[in-house]
Amino acid sequence: MKYRYSVLSLLCFFIAIRSDAQEFRINLAGYLPDGSKKVLFLDSEFSTERRFVLKSVADSRFELKLKAYSKTNWKPFERTFEIHFDEFQNGGEYFIQELNSGLQSKPFTIGLFPDWQEDVIGFMQTQRCGFNPYFGDSCHKRDGLSFYGLVPDSSLVDAGGGWHDAGDQLKYLITGSNATARMLQAWLKYPNQFKDRVLSNGLKGENGLPDVLDEARWGLEWLLRLHPQKEVLYHQVADDRDHHGFKMPQNDNADYGWGANGYRPVYAATGRPQGLGKYKSKATGYANLAGRTAAALALGFQAFEQFDETRIFAKRCLLAALEVYQLGKENEGFQQGNSYGAPYRYEENTWADDMEWAAAELYKVTNQKTYLKDARKYAEEIGNWSWMQRDTASHYEMYPFVNMGHYAFWQTGNRKDKKRAAEYYRQNLKKVQERAAGNPYGVGHLFIWCSNNLSAAVATQAILYEEMTGDTQFRQLIFNQINWIFGLNPWGTSMITGLPENADWPLDVHMPFRVLNKQVVKGSLVDGPLWSTIHDGMLGIQLSEEDEYKDYQPPHIRYHDDYADYSTNEPTMDGSADLILLLTYLNTGR
Structure with a gap:
């Protein structure tokens, strides 16, 4: 070990x-x-x-x-x-x-937890596409060529920026919108708990903004590029043709038909199934993408209008939020991620929660009652529907893993609205708590792909529920899930790279920085353990070395600190961003 x-x-x-x-x-x-x-x-x-x-x-x-x-x-x-x-x-x-x-x-x-939220923000900087401060160079300068859009296929569009999704170098609006929104939400909730150590480009220095807002703005700028005109929203850059070995982003040798390190496809949201290869996504609309993007942009307005030098940018965010929200209303339903040569994709199939989130955030900044009315409608439509109510779920099926729409609705609604939003949260947490009672670790999340994201989601939702109601019945559940992430699990390892220092944490992660350069990047949450029945069916997993945890593996779940196991040991951009609010909560002493 x-x-x-x-x-x-x-x-x-x-x-x-x-x-x-x-x-x-x-x-x-x-x-x-x-x-x-x-x-x-x-x-x-x-x-x-x-x-x-x-x-x-x-x-x-x-x-x-x-x-x-x-x-x-x-x-x-x-x-x-x-x-x-x-x-x-x-x-x-x-x-x-x-x-x-x-x-x-x-x-x-x-004692109090250190300010590890700053390390997570640092990890997000290493995931930047475009100019990347970690390796001091720019990557993917030809993102990209439009497909399925209003312009002819292969038309040049500007989709530069954003973050690489994980150890691969794809970019998704599905995850990028959530990561952006969650960083903004963390700052709005805990504005005094973040530091200013880097410039907007990620290089060392001070610019008068906390680094979490610099990183959130990096995400917002990308969201704005994906909405170049009123009726257009792009949702994905590249696909799984990226997956053919480890490579540094600036030397990406993936070839999508225009040569190595050339143009990459940029998929437009259409509300219809898509896929340029063998596998097709499912779609009934794209309100999930539009709603979550509009929520992020509305949160961006709330954050950046507080600084004189960023108020013009804040207004850009608000205008785009209003336009994208309208696209969601006109295209209710979900759009999934696209794959090309493998069956794996982000299988999100919910959307009312995202529209609820956007409507509630827009009501905060416009005070127009039609948005509150919409939020109420979408809240009732999604109700308590969540992975937390289920015994299993597909990959990213009910994403994001916390319905932040209910929390935003609680913040804006009347007394009846607040009671309803809190009750949806309570029903979810009660179901998780019932599962947690059946194991010694006291955790109740599902061991599906990216299970650590779900563990963090339970703790986050329970923290928000306690704020909403004053009810502490899920306090132990909060700490059981936090314990799990930080080593109180069968393997005795933290699930966050580099943290805590002087402890056991994921080292041999599925990440080019580690595999090619033997570098450790602090602050990334890895996928986490999988049910053995799922893990044994994953394609192309063959460990690179003997399993150091072989004496601790429960028969029904698997976790490996091995770069060859992309299903349990790959750092994820959005899962890491989701940690920021949770770590800040622990750092405040509550």
Whole structure:
């Protein structure tokens, strides 16, 4: 395993490997003083009694007896002991020891989380298409040629900018609109929690704007390019012809018919199935794309009209938001992502939530009651429909994974509207909580492709629900999902690259920076574990090295820190952006 620990941590590790029948699982990021504090002890023996104490790293005399609750565990372990010490709030560095075996957990802190939201913003900068500050060069200068649009196929259009979607170099309005909106939403919610360390181009310096807004503006500028005229909205640049090995973006050798590193197709939203190769997407309209884009642009107006030097840009965003929202009303339904030679695509098939989000945001800035009326209609139409109500779902089927429309509707609506929006959230979370009760980790998300995005979504929705209602019944669920992301999982690893430092985190990720240059980029959320039934059917996965987690793999889910496993270990742009609000919440001390 790829450990990066202090001397004390290494000592704990060597103690652990002499007794591989037992393992501690902790939140590697630590615990908030007034938050839930949970540790698991995984035991290969079917024992019913173990004794645990909390010890201070700094003070060898400190020792606190802890209660433990015995539970059946996921295989390959037989028994789990769940240890809580919520009432202990003293800041510092600690570890837990099992007295019978002498086994110790890795050290952990009690205190506020660092400002890791800045590392996630830094990762977003490395995903920029066009000028990329990470490698100091520009890429994909020929994006691109229009298809399915109002102009003849292969007509030149300007779709430069945006972000590469993941380890590949495609660009999607499906995900880019959400990532932009979520960064803006995080800043609007926590405006004092972000720093100004880079210029608008991503290079070091200060420009009077927090970096999260610089990055959000990068996204907004791309959204504006994809809407070059009133009746046009483009939604995807490139397709899976990109997928033929790792390459640096500025040296992209993908050939779409115009030579290596040449023009790439730019797909126009039409509301009809699309695909230039064997596989065709499904479509009934494109209100999902238009609604989410309009919401992002309306949020852009709310953020940038607060600064004198960006008010003209803010007005551009608002004008475009009004136009794109109208396109959504005229084309209700969904448009999916396009593939070319493989069956995988973004299979989004919901749209009313996106139109609700846009309508609510537009009501905030225009005060026109027709938008509130629309938001109310779309809120009722989508209701509690979410992946959270389901036992499984297709890839990105009900995207975004949190219905931010309900939260925006709650912010703008009357007392009845607020109660209805909160109730939709409550019904979703109750269903997740029921699933969470069935496993020792207390998590209730689905282990479908990009499951870590779903884990973050549960925590985010529960945080917003608590704000909306004051109801704390899902507080433990929030922290269980956060724990999962930060290492309290079967593999004992964080799911965010480079974080926390001096811990186990994804290293061999499916990303050209890592595979070609052996570079680690902090702050990216990887896809996460998959149900074995799905993982075993994925195309082209053959591990590049022995599975370092083979002794910890539950039979029913799989996770590999191996670049060859694109299904569990690929960083995602939109999933990482979704983390920003969650990490900022943890950094505020609430």
